[in-house]
Amino acid sequence: MTRNGVGKTTTMRMILGLDRPTAGSVTVNGKPFAELYSAMREVGALLDAKAVHGGRSAYNHLLCLAQTNDIPRSRVDEVIGVVGLEDVAGKRSKGFSLGMSQRLGIAAALLGDPDVLMFDEPVNGLDPEGIRWIRLLMRSLAAEGRTVFVSSHLMSEMENTADHLIVIGRGTVKTPDDQRLAAVVTAAGGRLEHGEAGELTARGLSAEQVGQLALDHGILLHYLAPARVSLEEAFMELTADSVEYQAKTGVQK
């Protein structure tokens, strides 16, 4: 989740091997995307609902995708049912509304029944009924044991949709034994930072986890408080450095 123009779509495109990162590499389940055994069975993606040949019927569009990964025809009918496009499956997708195109794109992502799904801005341009449908679908897909990546710049949307939001947890700590605490926090996957007035800020772990760690290792804590951050604050803080286009409030004189 980040702001417009920062790189959500580009990140997804890099995962799919459509863009090459300037530096570094992207792997999916430990392999570059192009080396996956069967791409559709591992990752299903909806990047752009309009990235289809409009002259082809919805059914044939899904069929030609399924055939590339040796996915049986029966699965095409199944996903058409899942997204509710039975009535228009034989129609050319040129005439589809944005909502219908989104459904077609989601059907394509589901063809391989993958463990990982990526939806780029899936609710953009949808009516309330469509938004509700996508939200319920994403939740049910996740409940089946899939990982669903959803990119969005709409915070309320994410708060409504996600069961778990991975927001960097923080806790403010005071201890006379900060070096040992730093070591155990780091070992547990967190990070300890020095703040004002001898306060330490633990990142990557919750206050509960920091407390447990301190107890397990017999470290005296004088003070431990969870620093609660609302999703909106966390979002603003995390993206503050990366705003490219910011409207200025007020009129300059």
Place this chain on the structure above:
Amino acid sequence: MTTAAIPATPARARAVPPASRRPGLPGALRSELTKIRSVRSTYWTLLAQAVVSIAWAVLDCAGTVSHGTGPGFSATEASLTGQVFLGELIIVVLGALVITSEYSTGMIRTSLAVVPRRGVLFAAKAIVFAAVTLTISLVTSFVAFFVGQAILSGKHYNTS
């Protein structure tokens, strides 16, 4: 030591059978065949190719029959010039359409997200296009030839 453990994903029933071998060219070929036969432009261009090739043969041969043969007359040429001149051009149009339509519609992004190996995708596309146009051109060539010869045989200009 406690760490933030992500709950293990429960095993779920698979809706799609696992791939018995790594999907590659055979699947990509089936897919490209579906693509080429599921858009109208294929049928229009192939129909145009057949009509132009055969019509040219008919006109050329009928003209020869009514006006007589000129120097350097070839019965085969009279039947097949249309195929070589215009029919071929229309095949070129179809060839361009097969690939450019993927880029102009954005379909190529979807295609590459399911066949991430470029070589496999483009090879399949080229093979299917070549096979389809070769088959159709063979049929129209023979039809144009025999129609032309039938017309020429009225004055015994046909190839013996």
